[in-house]
Amino acid sequence: MSTTLITNIGELTTNVSSPLGRSGTLTDAAVLIEGERIAWVGPASDVPALPGGYLEVDAEGRAVIPGFVDSHSHIVFGGDRAAEFEARMAGEKYAAGGIRSTVAATRGASDDELRARLRGFLDEMLAQGTTTVEIKSGYGLDVETEARLVRLAAEVTPEVTFLGAHVVPAEYADRGDEYVELVIGDMLDACAPHSKWIDVFCETGAFTVPQSRRVLEAGIARGLKPRVHASQLGPGEGVQLAIELGAASVDHGTYLSDEDVAALAASDTVLTALPGVEFSTRHPFPDARRLIDAGVTVAIACDTNPGSSFTSSMPFCIALAVREMGMTTAEAVWAATAGGAAALQRDDIGVIAPGKRADLVLLDAPTRVHLAYRPGVPLVKKVWKDGVAVR
Amino acid sequence: MSTTLITNIGELTTNVSSPLGRSGTLTDAAVLIEGERIAWVGPASDVPALPGGYLEVDAEGRAVIPGFVDSHSHIVFGGDRAAEFEARMAGEKYAAGGIRSTVAATRGASDDELRARLRGFLDEMLAQGTTTVEIKSGYGLDVETEARLVRLAAEVTPEVTFLGAHVVPAEYADRGDEYVELVIGDMLDACAPHSKWIDVFCETGAFTVPQSRRVLEAGIARGLKPRVHASQLGPGEGVQLAIELGAASVDHGTYLSDEDVAALAASDTVLTALPGVEFSTRHPFPDARRLIDAGVTVAIACDTNPGSSFTSSMPFCIALAVREMGMTTAEAVWAATAGGAAALQRDDIGVIAPGKRADLVLLDAPTRVHLAYRPGVPLVKKVWKDGVAVR
Numbered sequence: 001m002s003t004t005l006i007t008n009i010g011e012l013t014t015n016v017s018s019p020l021g022r023s024g025t026l027t028d029a030a031v032l033i034e035g036e037r038i039a040w041v042g043p044a045s046d047v048p049a050l051p052g053g054y055l056e057v058d059a060e061g062r063a064v065i066p067g068f069v070d071s072h073s074h075i076v077f078g079g080d081r082a083a084e085f086e087a088r089m090a091g092e093k094y095a096a097g098g099i100r101s102t103v104a105a106t107r108g109a110s111d112d113e114l115r116a117r118l119r120g121f122l123d124e125m126l127a128q129g130t131t132t133v134e135i136k137s138g139y140g141l142d143v144e145t146e147a148r149l150v151r152l153a154a155e156v157t158p159e160v161t162f163l164g165a166h167v168v169p170a171e172y173a174d175r176g177d178e179y180v181e182l183v184i185g186d187m188l189d190a191c192a193p194h195s196k197w198i199d200v201f202c203e204t205g206a207f208t209v210p211q212s213r214r215v216l217e218a219g220i221a222r223g224l225k226p227r228v229h230a231s232q233l234g235p236g237e238g239v240q241l242a243i244e245l246g247a248a249s250v251d252h253g254t255y256l257s258d259e260d261v262a263a264l265a266a267s268d269t270v271l272t273a274l275p276g277v278e279f280s281t282r283h284p285f286p287d288a289r290r291l292i293d294a295g296v297t298v299a300i301a302c303d304t305n306p307g308s309s310f311t312s313s314m315p316f317c318i319a320l321a322v323r324e325m326g327m328t329t330a331e332a333v334w335a336a337t338a339g340g341a342a343a344l345q346r347d348d349i350g351v352i353a354p355g356k357r358a359d360l361v362l363l364d365a366p367t368r369v370h371l372a373y374r375p376g377v378p379l380v381k382k383v384w385k386d387g388v389a390v391r
Numbered sequence: 392m393s394t395t396l397i398t399n400i401g402e403l404t405t406n407v408s409s410p411l412g413r414s415g416t417l418t419d420a421a422v423l424i425e426g427e428r429i430a431w432v433g434p435a436s437d438v439p440a441l442p443g444g445y446l447e448v449d450a451e452g453r454a455v456i457p458g459f460v461d462s463h464s465h466i467v468f469g470g471d472r473a474a475e476f477e478a479r480m481a482g483e484k485y486a487a488g489g490i491r492s493t494v495a496a497t498r499g500a501s502d503d504e505l506r507a508r509l510r511g512f513l514d515e516m517l518a519q520g521t522t523t524v525e526i527k528s529g530y531g532l533d534v535e536t537e538a539r540l541v542r543l544a545a546e547v548t549p550e551v552t553f554l555g556a557h558v559v560p561a562e563y564a565d566r567g568d569e570y571v572e573l574v575i576g577d578m579l580d581a582c583a584p585h586s587k588w589i590d591v592f593c594e595t596g597a598f599t600v601p602q603s604r605r606v607l608e609a610g611i612a613r614g615l616k617p618r619v620h621a622s623q624l625g626p627g628e629g630v631q632l633a634i635e636l637g638a639a640s641v642d643h644g645t646y647l648s649d650e651d652v653a654a655l656a657a658s659d660t661v662l663t664a665l666p667g668v669e670f671s672t673r674h675p676f677p678d679a680r681r682l683i684d685a686g687v688t689v690a691i692a693c694d695t696n697p698g699s700s701f702t703s704s705m706p707f708c709i710a711l712a713v714r715e716m717g718m719t720t721a722e723a724v725w726a727a728t729a730g731g732a733a734a735l736q737r738d739d740i741g742v743i744a745p746g747k748r749a750d751l752v753l754l755d756a757p758t759r760v761h762l763a764y765r766p767g768v769p770l771v772k773k774v775w776k777d778g779v780a781v782r
Contacts, residue, residue, distance in 0.1 A: 082760045086720065089713050089763070124768065279714060279766060316707075316767025322480050323670060329477065369473045372480070375670060376707025377515065378769045 001035040002387065003054035006360070007044050010061035011367045013330075014041060015338040015351040023330070031064065033358040036386040041352055057382070063367050065333055067131025067359030067385065068314035069340025069350050071159070072251050072272055072301035075121040076114055076149045077139040079105025081306045085280070094281040098307045099139070099167045106139040106149070114152055121304065122156055125312050126390055129380040131359035132340070132349050134159035134301075136199060137191065138166030143182070147190035154194040159344055161197035161227065162188070165215045167206050180211045184218035197248075198224035202238030209237045216245050225345070231255045232277070243267045249299065249343035254278070254286045265295035270343040272299040273335070275320035276309035288335075289326030299339030300332060319375035329369045358387035392426040393778065394445035397751070398435050401452035402758045404721075405432060406729040406742040414721070422455065424749040427777040432743055448773070454758050456724055458522025458750030458776065459705035460731025460741050462550070463642050463663055463692035466512040467505055467540045468530040470496025472697045476671065485672040489698045490530070490558045497530040497540070505543055512695065513547055516703050517781055520771040522750035523731070523740050525550035525692075527590060528582065529557030534573070538581035545585040550735055552588035552618065553579070556606045558597050571602045575609035588639075589615035593629030600628045607636050616736070622646045623668070634658045640690065640734035645669070645677045656686035661734040663690040664726070666711035667700035679726075680717030690730030691723060710766035720760045749778035 012029035030047050032040035040048060084098055106114070118135075125133055135157055137149035146164050153160045164183040172179035188198075198219025202212035206229075216226045226245050230238025232252035239260040242250040250264070251272040264271055271291055278285040291298050300317050303309040311317065314336050321332040341350025348357050362382035363370065370379060383391040403420035421438050423431035431439060475489055497505070509526075516524055526548055528540035537555050544551040555574040563570035579589075589610025593603035597620075607617045617636050621629025623643035630651040633641040641655070642663040655662055662682055669676040679689050691708050694700040702708065705727050712723040732741025739748050753773035754761065761770060774782040 080757075080764075082758060082764050085764045086760055090719065127769070276766070280764075282714065310761075310765045311767045312765070313767030319767075323673065328481065366471075367473060369477055370701075373471075373473050373476045373671075374701045374703075375667070376702045376704030376710075376767055378518070 004033040004057060005047065005054055006031045006057045006059055006064060008061060009059045009064045011063040013065040013333060013368055014353060015066060015334055016353045031352060033387045036358060038352060038354055038356050038358050040354060059362055061366060063363040063365055065361050065368055066337040066350050066352050067361055068129045068336050069132045070130045070301050070314060071134045071249065071299055071340040071343040072274060072303050073133050074136050074138060074305035076118050076135060076152050077102050077106045077306055078109035078114065094308060100170050102139045102306050103141050103169060107145050111148060111152065118152060118156065121312060126383055128313050128315060129361040129383055130314055131385045133157055134161060134344060136161040136163040138163035141169035143186045143190050146187050150191045150194040158196060160195045161199045162191040162195040163199040165200040165207050167201060176211060180214055183215055188218055188222060192222045192224060195224055197227050199227045201229040202241065203230065203233055203236065209241055212238060213241055243269050248345045254284055261291060261294045261296060270297045270299050272301050272343050273325060274301055274303035274309060275317050275325060276302050276311040279320055280309050285324040287326060288321060292331060297342055298335050299343040300335040301340060315371045315379060319372045322372035329372045333368045358384055360384045395424040395448060396438065396445055397422045397448045397450055397455060399452060400450045400455045402454040404456040404724060404759055405744060406457060406725055407744045422743060424778045427749060429743060429745055429747050429749050431745060450753055452757060454754045454756055456752050456759055457728040457741050457743050458752055459520045459727050460523045461521045461692050461705060462525045462640065462690055462731040462734040463665060463694050464524050465527050465529060465696035467509050467526060467543050468493050468497045468697055469500035469505065485699060491561050493530045493697050494532050494560060498536050502539060502543065509543060509547065512703060517774055519704050519706060520752040520774055521705055522776045524548055525552060525735060527552040527554040529554035532560040534577045534581050537578050541582045541585040549587060551586045552590045553582040553586040554590040556591040556598050558592060567602060571605055574606055579609055579613060583613045583615060586615055588618050590618045592620040593632065594621065594624055594627065600632055603629060604632055634660050639736045645675055652682060652685045652687060661688045661690050663692050663734050664716060665692055665694035665700060666708050666716060667693050667702040670711055671700050676715040678717060679712060683722060688730065688733055689726050690734040691726040692731060706762045706770060710763045713763035720763045724759045749775055751775045
């Protein structure tokens with residue numbers, strides 16, 4: 001079992017309140033990693049005696065944070081939609097129907113093509129500090145392709161989400177209820193064995209609230225846990241449905257009523273903001289300040305996908321959260337780490353504490369504030385995933 | 392002399408109209424580098440016969456663009472202003488006076504400290520595709536420190552700008568005219584030998600138009616070429632002054648009258664937009680669409696500085712230009728390469744053509760559109776500076 005001691009950490013974001021750092025932040029700190037887990041966290045001056053043979057990493061006063069937990073991505077797909085992006089920037093409106101063009105490219109791609117692409121995105125994410133990523137299906141929209149997508153996702157992460165109800169495919173146009181039958185029938189049969197989560201895009205242009213309920217309840221009956229896309233493009237009842245069904249997270253959430261916010265605050269459901277989407281669609285950003293002040297648990301994720309948000313950069317999303325969503329950098333970093341873990345109902349990641357997975361990021365900056373203060377600059381210097389230095 | 396052939400370039404942005412690519416873009420292209428210069432550009436199927444011993448780089452269908460020309464930076468300084476950034480994000484207003492806190496830290500730093508910091512920024516910029524950078528003084532504001540800053544800048548770039556008239560230092564509070572005397576007297580004497588450019592911050596809270604004129608004219612009389620900061624925080628006459636004095640560029644330009652725009656269009660003066668500033672100060676972005684449609688030459692630069700814009704990422708600024716300033720990606724990439732070269736009156740960089748400096752960037756993407764389509768993602772795969780692969 002390998003042992004690594006990271007010393008001379010100028011600012012350590014633990015996300016754990018303790019007598020040493022009530023805000024979840026320590027200064028002049030050290031972290032001891034044994035195998036895949038964190039063994040000890042404390043002042044650099046107080047490192048326990050260690051046997052020989054361990055690796056010492058001098059952080060030289062830089063900041064260390066937990067690895068990012070990106071709880072919302074769609075990174076198994078074929079093709080891209082650069083032309084659609086250009087048209088949108090020139091004034092065309094974003095519509096959920098654009099998803100269908102990626103469906104055609106994904107159905108036409110081989111497993112090896114999709115796998116190579118997927119692994120490219122994972123490498124790119126790891127280089128930017130993301131150590132856990134949730135991956136959704138939803139660009140297959142037929143039984144065979146959806147099953148391929150969840151199977152490919154399951155090769156690289158336990159956080160696999162079956163999103164057959166992403167949009168109604170062209171061949172079911174005006175027959176949304178029939179498509180829902182397929183999703184909760186043969187498609188769910190094929191996908192459930194490879195999935196942990198069931199998700200639905202509950203929005204005008206995608207699935208109605210009754211359709212969304214059918215999808216989620218069918219998934220729950222098969223042992224999947226619910227999460228929901230809602231209130232991205234306009235107000236709706238998706239948030240209330242998500243809370244009623246005990247969803248781990250409801251994602252997007254730009255258009256929330258006061259009742260939605262109060263219900264979220266009273267629930268265990270996380271609101272996952274996806275500011276890359278608003279950046280790349282020129283839509284209004286969700287008001288995270290309002291949510292946090294009301295007591296809602298807020299996460300941030302990239303929503304990496306070829307249509308509405310092709311960023312894979314959690315630091316970029318943190319910078320947007322601070323500039324556009326009223327969050328402090330401390331809140332945004334929490335949302336991108338511990339918040340993401342809460343959105344995935346994981347208690348082994350998103351914090352730096354003894355017994356937790358050793359997923360850590362060393363920043364090339366003295367404090368986490370630089371993630372927002374220096375937008376666009378690649379500040380990730382070193383990354384550990386399960387105790388292994390992967391970068 | 393080393394020879395490198397870059398083949399299989401999916402999209403080559405040359406910024407040069409030719410019978411092969413009237414828009415300055417070639418597909419399925421190749422570039423031949425001999426020593427520090429570009430020797431040949433053309434279709435990949437038409438590469439000239441080469442003697443043995445050259446290096447071949449297969450771009451595998453990816454995009455190649457000219458190295459970024461970042462024509463506006465302030466990267467010789469001490470300290471940072473992360474706390475001021477946090478306060479601003481929490482609602483405090485940006486004011487030019489914050490510059491003075493960096494002045495104190497810069498005066499207190501040794502040459503070696505400033506040099507180490509400067510070289511760190513240059514490495515960071517090169518890794519993000521910036522192959523030419525202009526560097527301003529302006530955090531010394533006394534004769535000795537300003538002279539140190541231009542000397543340190545001259546160690547790393549020919550594009551050195553004397554900006555003694557950045558802001559009136561605290562010890563000259565309410566004695567701006569006296570400070571201008573110092574700038575155009577002893578300070579100019581000490582700085583001119585190391586500088587190519589003279590610059591002034593012509594804005595309420597910094598220097599008046601008559602003061603700015605004195606500074607610029609004194610610099611011109613010493614053989615320096617003028618450039619001007621103007622119309623960042625409100626309307627003013629700085630743009631007209633810049634044009635009258637034949638400035639290479641007027642920088643910022645959020646608040647421009649129709650007369651300003653018409654005068655810029657009729658002049659050789661470039662308008663350099665600095666969208667990182669607007670992102671990090673929550674100010675309105677300049678309207679590049681209006682400028683381009685009127686016939687103004689627009690450049691984009693980072694304005695890397697610890698107060699108003701601490702990004703050093705030209706790709707991030709391109710993404711902002713497309714999202715916030717109404718530019719197409721092609722226009723934004725032109726502005727960040729050929730536009731920057733125009734703002735520095737350089738004809739040897741910013742284009743990919745025979746005889747020009749071999750400053751090139753290989754993107755990990757099939758087209759330059761991905762620089763805006765994938766905001767925040769580090770897409771720079773390889774960088775050549777003067778024909779040498781530096782990354």
